[in-house]
Amino acid sequence: MFSEGGQTADRITLSIMYMIAIDKLPLSTVEAKRFKMLMKTTAPLYKIPSRKTVTIMIEARYEMMKKQFREKVKELSSYTLTCDNWTDVTNQSYLGVTIHYLGADCEMKNGHLGVLPLDKNHTSDYLHDSLLKVMEDFHVDSNKVKAVVSDSAANIRSAVIKLVGSNRQLPCFAHILSHLVPNALQSIQSAIEIITKVKKIVKLIRHSIAVYRIR
Structure with a gap:
């Protein structure tokens, strides 16, 4: 049961991966003394995977889920996007992109397409190329995009207009406020x-x- 490849061991490993991903914990969690003590107490026969193994498994899981989401996006008839760029306390800039669509149950659903590190000046051309890269990565069809919501900064606004046209660029109400x-x-x-x-x-x-x- 607790041996490598066993059902119980696999469920524990998946739970550890889920905990690290959802709680935004460092991959080194599996090497922490208190974590090892906890696992030894609750499942003494379970072998904790190494940090390298967990990294490989999480990346493989991400690629699998990404493939599934790509297929879902491909089946959608229309959707909207939101995008925003910001800089953290270390002066590293990012571009975040989300997708919003109506599910088969007629409920609004959304997903995160990506958070890309930005390493150049935030020109409209650079932001346009970065946004296009995310869309192509998830097979987002620009013809199915009904609107793209962004702040009203000239660079991101120009990037979105270049991508989908001025009639589909919408300013974020929260940013206006x-x-x-x-x-x-x-x-x-x-x-x-x-x-x-x-x-x-x-x-x-x-x-x-x-x-x-x-x-």
Whole structure:
């Protein structure tokens, strides 16, 4: 049962892979002392796969699920896409793309097509090529794309228009609101005073945190 290739061992391995993927845990989890202790207590005869083995298995599982999703996308008659690019705290930029469609049960469904690292200036041509790469990878037919939702930045907007045309490029309502709110607050004096006070408090706390720790 717990030997390699056994049903129970396979179920445990799949559960470990699922946990790592869904909880966004590092692959080194299988090498952690406390994890090994847990597995030794709950399933002492089970052999924990190495980090390298788990990596290979997760990649193989991803390719299998990706193939299945490609087939699903191919069968769809229409869909919409959303795309957004952002930069993390390490200054690494990404382009995220999702697909939305109506399932056979008449319920809205969605899927993540990819999060691509961006290593060049975010020109409209570069973003267009990156977006097209994701679409081609999942066999997304541009003729079936009813709309692409993005923010209103000139570069991404131009990239989307180049890809599907201006009549199918839609601005993200949340992004529009995010720009309207700061502008609206600037016209309310009481709000400006509160924001200024909060900023001063935050700045004071950040500068004083080391002092408080010493005390």
